[in-house]
Amino acid sequence: MIGDRLLRKEDARLVTGEARYVDDLQIPGALWMAMVRSPFAHARIGSIDASAALSMPGVQHVFTGPDLRDAWINPMPCAWQVTEDMKTPEHWPVAIDKANFGGEIVAVVVADSRYAAADAVDAVVVDYDPLTPVVDLEEAASDQVVIHDALGSNRSYTWTLAPDPAALDQAFADAAHVVRERYVHQRLIPAAMEPRGVAVVPSPYGGDITLYSATQIPHILKIMTTATCGVPEHKVRVVAPAVGGGFGSKLDVYAEELVAVALAQRLGVPTRWTETRSEAGVATIHGRGVIQEMEMAADADGRITGVRAKVLSDMGAYLQLVTPGIQLLGAFLFAGVYDVPTYHFECTGVFTNRTPTDAYRGAGRPEATYAVERTVDALARAVGIDPVEIRRRNYVQADQFPYQSAGTLLYDSGNYEPTLDQALELIGYDQLRAEQQRRRDAGETKHLGIGISTYVEMCGLAPSRVLASLNYAAGGWEAATVRILPTGTVQVVSGTTPHGQGHETSWAQIVADRLGIDPDMVEVLHSDTAISPVGMDTYGSRSLPVGGVAVAMATDAVLTKARLIAAHQLECAEDDLELVDGSLQVVGTPTKAMTLQEVAFEAFSAHNLPDGMEPNLHAQVTYDPPNFTFPFGTHVAVVEIDEETGQVDLVDYAAVDDCGNQVNPMIVEGQIHGGIVQGAAQALWEEAVYDADGTLRNPTLVDYCVPSAAELPNFRLGSTVTPSPTNPLGVKGIGEAGTIAATPTVINAVVDGLSHLGVTDITMPATPERVWSTIQAARGTGEVDQ
Amino acid sequence: MNISLSVNGETRYGDVEPRVLLVHYLRDALGLVGTNVGCDTSSCGACTVLLDGESVKSCTVLAVQADGHEVTTIEGLAPATGDGALHPMQQAFHEQHGLQCGFCTPGMILAAVSLLAEQPHPSEQDVRVGLEGNLCRCTGYHNIVKSVMAAADGVVTP
Numbered sequence: 001m002i003g004d005r006l007l008r009k010e011d012a013r014l015v016t017g018e019a020r021y022v023d024d025l026q027i028p029g030a031l032w033m034a035m036v037r038s039p040f041a042h043a044r045i046g047s048i049d050a051s052a053a054l055s056m057p058g059v060q061h062v063f064t065g066p067d068l069r070d071a072w073i074n075p076m077p078c079a080w081q082v083t084e085d086m087k088t089p090e091h092w093p094v095a096i097d098k099a100n101f102g103g104e105i106v107a108v109v110v111a112d113s114r115y116a117a118a119d120a121v122d123a124v125v126v127d128y129d130p131l132t133p134v135v136d137l138e139e140a141a142s143d144q145v146v147i148h149d150a151l152g153s154n155r156s157y158t159w160t161l162a163p164d165p166a167a168l169d170q171a172f173a174d175a176a177h178v179v180r181e182r183y184v185h186q187r188l189i190p191a192a193m194e195p196r197g198v199a200v201v202p203s204p205y206g207g208d209i210t211l212y213s214a215t216q217i218p219h220i221l222k223i224m225t226t227a228t229c230g231v232p233e234h235k236v237r238v239v240a241p242a243v244g245g246g247f248g249s250k251l252d253v254y255a256e257e258l259v260a261v262a263l264a265q266r267l268g269v270p271t272r273w274t275e276t277r278s279e280a281g282v283a284t285i286h287g288r289g290v291i292q293e294m295e296m297a298a299d300a301d302g303r304i305t306g307v308r309a310k311v312l313s314d315m316g317a318y319l320q321l322v323t324p325g326i327q328l329l330g331a332f333l334f335a336g337v338y339d340v341p342t343y344h345f346e347c348t349g350v351f352t353n354r355t356p357t358d359a360y361r362g363a364g365r366p367e368a369t370y371a372v373e374r375t376v377d378a379l380a381r382a383v384g385i386d387p388v389e390i391r392r393r394n395y396v397q398a399d400q401f402p403y404q405s406a407g408t409l410l411y412d413s414g415n416y417e418p419t420l421d422q423a424l425e426l427i428g429y430d431q432l433r434a435e436q437q438r439r440r441d442a443g444e445t446k447h448l449g450i451g452i453s454t455y456v457e458m459c460g461l462a463p464s465r466v467l468a469s470l471n472y473a474a475g476g477w478e479a480a481t482v483r484i485l486p487t488g489t490v491q492v493v494s495g496t497t498p499h500g501q502g503h504e505t506s507w508a509q510i511v512a513d514r515l516g517i518d519p520d521m522v523e524v525l526h527s528d529t530a531i532s533p534v535g536m537d538t539y540g541s542r543s544l545p546v547g548g549v550a551v552a553m554a555t556d557a558v559l560t561k562a563r564l565i566a567a568h569q570l571e572c573a574e575d576d577l578e579l580v581d582g583s584l585q586v587v588g589t590p591t592k593a594m595t596l597q598e599v600a601f602e603a604f605s606a607h608n609l610p611d612g613m614e615p616n617l618h619a620q621v622t623y624d625p626p627n628f629t630f631p632f633g634t635h636v637a638v639v640e641i642d643e644e645t646g647q648v649d650l651v652d653y654a655a656v657d658d659c660g661n662q663v664n665p666m667i668v669e670g671q672i673h674g675g676i677v678q679g680a681a682q683a684l685w686e687e688a689v690y691d692a693d694g695t696l697r698n699p700t701l702v703d704y705c706v707p708s709a710a711e712l713p714n715f716r717l718g719s720t721v722t723p724s725p726t727n728p729l730g731v732k733g734i735g736e737a738g739t740i741a742a743t744p745t746v747i748n749a750v751v752d753g754l755s756h757l758g759v760t761d762i763t764m765p766a767t768p769e770r771v772w773s774t775i776q777a778a779r780g781t782g783e784v785d786q
Numbered sequence: 787m788n789i790s791l792s793v794n795g796e797t798r799y800g801d802v803e804p805r806v807l808l809v810h811y812l813r814d815a816l817g818l819v820g821t822n823v824g825c826d827t828s829s830c831g832a833c834t835v836l837l838d839g840e841s842v843k844s845c846t847v848l849a850v851q852a853d854g855h856e857v858t859t860i861e862g863l864a865p866a867t868g869d870g871a872l873h874p875m876q877q878a879f880h881e882q883h884g885l886q887c888g889f890c891t892p893g894m895i896l897a898a899v900s901l902l903a904e905q906p907h908p909s910e911q912d913v914r915v916g917l918e919g920n921l922c923r924c925t926g927y928h929n930i931v932k933s934v935m936a937a938a939d940g941v942v943t944p
Contacts, residue, residue, distance in 0.1 A: 007880055014888030015876040015895060017820015017860035024819035114814075115803075193824045193832060193889040193923050244822070244889025245923050277825035500887030500924050666883050673926035674886065701829035701921065709914040709927035738926075 022197035038099030041694025046127030058116030071262035103282025171306030175297035194244020243499035248359030281699025287360020289314030316356035330364030449753020460545030488597025495535020541733030557619035646772030675738020794862025831920030834893035841900035860892035884933030886924035
């Protein structure tokens with residue numbers, strides 16, 4: 001059961017097209033919204049003339065920012081005030097007088113049909129007065145043009161983690177080797193395959209509304225709907241129907257959701273909107289957008305003695321739900337898997353006239369891991385040893401766990417070197433090195449590059465008190481309810497909100513395993529606040545190590561009650577009962593037994609329960625973990641680089657991950673596969689490209705290069721199992737690990753493949769043109785055109 | 787314009803604006819919402835259906851162009867036995883964990899059915915190239931390739 005490759009319960013409705021995503025919902029009488037968006041990155045909004053639009057067939061209304069200003073009691077929410085003096089610009093769902101990024105909503109068309117609404121957008125005439133756009137992150141930090149006048153600066157905050165500055169300075173002063181690196185994480189478009197969508201259905205009486213949204217966070221969205229739109233929380237129901245991927249991009253409260261609520265209330269009819277893909281490029285948050293200055297000190301043998309990281313993080317034009325906190329999720333991990341005694345991290349968040357950034361798969365941890373793993377390779381070059389050897393010399397050792405890191409975290413458990421050994425074995429490291437050398441000796445122009453990274457991440461967001469210390473507005477607990485129904489089937493109500501992760505299957509396995517029943521007897525309910533009123537939703541690889549553990553604990557609580565009932569009715573001591581195949585038996589007397597179904601029915605009829613016991617067999621548990629969990633692993637990538645064209649092909653890839661105990665290895669592997677590709681895509685293909693005017697040049701899937709099957713190899717997966725000691729399932733989390741590991745692994749491979757030509761760095765994504773010009777620059781035959 | 791076409795074996799008559807895309811006709815007029823829309827540039831393949839047995843992106847076909855033709859959507863792929871039996875390709879995606887969020891899945895399955903119709907015994911690389919027009923953001927394609935190979939009864943790399 002736990003540990004089985006159980007096929008997914010979710011699949012039937014998904015492979016047959018029966019699943020219903022937001023855009024699939026049939027909502028009679030709904031009016032369609034379409035957004036008029038600023039084509040300018042930075043512009044004052046003058047008059048808006050909607051008369052031509054309003055005269056078009058099917059168009060009912062056009063609303064501007066000033067028209068709707070009173071629809072909200074608060075601006076768009078940011079839940080993470082990372083410092084006391086953090087500057088937060090006022091952010092209304094529809095711009096009032098100034099557009100601060102290309103794509104910001106300046107007016108809303110409401111029409112009878114999707115086509116009619118879309119047709120009218122271009123007929124709304126907006127008088128813009130363009131202002132100087134602030135596009136470059138470092139220029140923005142210099143405050144030559146300030147975007148938000150009221151804030152007086154483009155710098156939102158500076159957050160610092162400096163546990164022992166004197167010791168750090170000493171480490172750098174004493175170092176035999178100091179490497180200084182600068183890395184740029186380009187902006188990424190999350191590109192979940194389902195664009196966002198929202199539909200709001202007001203109740204004809206009582207003021208209730210139902211908000212359907214393609215969201216990862218129905219519970220948080222419910223609270224924020226109350227906080228912004230003023231609808232009493234008990235009148236709001238949020239449903240996330242089938243959701244087609246999120247990767248962090250649906251971990252947000254979006255303008256379109258709040259506009260739909262406001263207009264459904266104002267007009268008294270259902271409102272709806274579905275994002276187009278081209279719109280998504282500017283209207284849905286971006287990921288990354290970070291510049292890192294990384295310094296690493298080491299002794300003569302390459303043992304790392306200190307790490308100093310300084311980060312600029314591009315907020316975009318506004319702070320979305322957790323925008324300012326993203327780099328804090330990596331802030332503690334700039335020493336990675338290495339036993340480093342001294343540490344410094346600081347991050348400055350900066351506004352630019354671009355789409356806001358926020359969580360994207362890995363959120364802060366890919367950035368940190370990239371900085372560490374690339375710098376460790378740079379250190380290996382400085383010391384003159386193999387990247388494998390530099391890692392072996394510096395790993396935190398198995399007997400050091402739980403490990404107190406200089407970055408102030410307590411790593412729960414780990415054993416890093418076996419993941420390296422297994423990954424090298426899977427990929428055939430020694431043979432690859434030999435082949436690499438053979439090609440170089442033979443003067444071939446297709447080079448092999450081999451890249452390695454060993455990562456550790458912190459996931460399972462939780463614990464609430466730690467989040468409080470980081471000024472995060474919410475807690476990190478998770479809720480679950482388990483009910484054994486009178487006829488013996490089991491309902492699990494999950495506070496987590498799956499959108500591809502397979503919770504219905506994994507949670508059923510957890511429950512079935514503990515109750516000794518068939519997983520088909522277990523139904524998992526989720527993603528509807530009317531059914532699951534309590535939850536903190538799905539992000540940060542938290543679902544299993546927080547929500548799954550809550551499910552296990554609720555199951556145990558139900559079982560405890562069942563044992564009391566069975567002991568009472570079987571007239572035995574509770575300790576004399578054992579659970580065998582879903583039946584509570586008196587030890588040594590199998591004929592004296594009650595099935596859980598019988599116990600559940602007795603709990604329901606309540607005719608013969610122990611004195612004082614409440615009827616029914618259910619339990620709700622809210623679990624707040626004592627610590628994060630720390631999955632880890634080693635990935636190895638093999639690339640082939642054509643020196644003459646700059647083309648990089650990812651030809652082989654091995655990943656050995658340790659996420660503690662695995663509930664369903666098939667699902668774990670699927671998460672790793674997809675994660676690897678998203679990480680590799682940052683390394684090789686994807687970038688949101690802006691021109692000097694602040695216009696996104698590639699919002700569509702024609703030229704934003706989400707990889708297809710043809711660009712990718714099969715993956716070689718291995719695993720080790722080092723259970724987390726902090727939760728009863730011994731689980732960690734695996735949703736982001738692949739992405740966290742893959743980006744530095746692939747770039748290390750590219751740099752490795754060109755190292756004999758003198759290349760030590762390549763800007764992401766490593767496109768053919770960039771690789772080619774980097775080679776030319778290394779040879780002194782051309783400029784690097786980055 | 788008046789059109790008549792066969793959709794999943796049933797003749798459907800419609801009066802559509804000339805500009806209406808086949809995918810919108812299927813979804814909005816016929817309620818066949820299993821065919822998803824993932825982009826607006828014919829890039830992602832989520833809307834793939836079979837037109838006279840060959841895969842097409844139904845966002846790139848006007849409803850009027852389908853007049854007189856046969857369309858198969860994901861809803862019409864499984865045998866109409868009424869017992870919930872899946873088409874072998876659907877079954878293979880289930881057994882090989884070839885889907886996660888499921889949004890690309892209907893289009894991916896129909897593209898794969900069309901691929902095997904043209905190339906019954908593809909190599910893994912044939913499958914990768916053959917599905918180049920269908921994007922998936924969840925699976926990394928590894929298990930999608932395994933699914934198609936399993937459905938083709940080919941050699942599945944573990």
